[in-house]
Amino acid sequence: MNDAFNNNSLIRLSTLAEKTGLSIHCIRTYVDQSLIQVSDRTNGGLLLFNEVAIKRLRFIKTARDAGVPLAKIVCLLTARDNGNIEETNTRMTELN
Numbered sequence: 001m002n003d004a005f006n007n008n009s010l011i012r013l014s015t016l017a018e019k020t021g022l023s024i025h026c027i028r029t030y031v032d033q034s035l036i037q038v039s040d041r042t043n044g045g046l047l048l049f050n051e052v053a054i055k056r057l058r059f060i061k062t063a064r065d066a067g068v069p070l071a072k073i074v075c076l077l078t079a080r081d082n083g084n085i086e087e088t089n090t091r092m093t094e095l096n
Contacts, residue, residue, distance in 0.1 A: 010039050010048040020057040027057065035060065035077060068095055 017024045030036050031047070036056050040048040056077070063073050072095060079087035 010050055011054075013047045013049070016049045016053060016057070019054055020061060022057055022061055030057070030060065033074070035074065063095070 011019070013024055013027060016022075017027055020027070027036070031038060036049070036053045038047045039050040039053070042048065060073055060077075064070065072091070076088065076091035076095065079091050
């Protein structure tokens with residue numbers, strides 16, 4: 001098993017679902033859409049995630065619960081990930 005997992009710095013998909021209130025299916029969809037990244041895998045192939053994934057999923061869930069379309073969330077996160085501050089600010093203004 002992965003050393004980082006043994007040190008409790010990474011969590012399994014099921015724990016991520018519990019911590020964020022999202023379903024495993026939803027989280028897998030967000031992984032497939034590259035909204036969150038898998039940090040590692042166990043030797044058995046289980047997905048492992050870090051604290052960044054928890055924070056990011058909580059943001060996505062809050063935005064979705066507020067009625068923000070997923071497409072707008074994707075645009076915001078993409079701009080942020082690319083380090084484009086101007087576009088990130090524009091997207092945040094649109095969300096407000």
